[in-house]
Amino acid sequence: MLTNADIDHVAGLSSVRESQPLLIYATETVRGWVIGSNAMFRVLSVAPKPSRWEKIELNKTRPLIGLNGTASGILFEAFAVPGKPPTYLGLQAGPDEATIGLRFIDERSGRSVAYVPGIKQIDSRLEQIFRSCDCILFDGTFWSDDELIAQGAGTKTALAMGHLPIGGPDGSLNNMATIAAQRRIYIHINNTNPILDEDSAQRREVEAAGWEIAFDGMDFEV
DSSP, rough: OOOOOOOHHTTHHHHHTTTTOOOEEHHHHHHHHHHHOOOGGGGGSSSSSSEEEEEBBBEEEEEEOTTTTTTTEEEEEEEEOOOOOOOOGGEEEOOOOEEEEEEEEETTOOOEEEEEEEOSSOOOOHHHHOOOOEEEEEESOOOSTTTTHHHSSSSSSSSGOOOOOSSSSSSSSHHHHOOOOOOEEEEEEOTTTTGTTTTSSHHHHHHHOEEOOTTTOOOOOO
16 A cells, blocks of 8 residues: 655565565555656566556545455545655645555454554644544654754755654644544654654653654554
């Protein structure tokens, strides 16, 4: 399931397809950008067992079905989030479905998880969605807006790259302080982000606010 067409979200398609065909869920915009702008991804359609694309439509709840048609017992709903088109396209803006978040709902229990790895603004509509979830996996790419610039690791701000920073008065930690969820977990964390240091003041601030930091191999039950 693709939430946008950024390179770090789609590059793995070219390697994981070697062992098996895939069922790839994406909006029409994201599929067009991935296939139309990157000829190498056409390999997904010419393999002995070609992968298949499934269209994601915004604000519609539907079952998550595997490639063989087997029901997963999970429903999903896609919703637009403020983001940015991939840099390789050279576009300043895109349609609403260019960047999405996903809400996964257990059909049996009704409990749900929101997955939002890239977002640059939280509005009242998104706050309402988050409040309906039992767990939120949220964009934790950068701690501060000028993080890359300050560390000499880049020239762009977090917001210019489509990521709301965690810290500061306008950051996600402050903006989401009133959103009660059973679990709140920062994901998609850049290697420049000080919250990765367990002894940092930023890490302590995040944990004191009730957030967790995702790690490779993390396993949890909602």
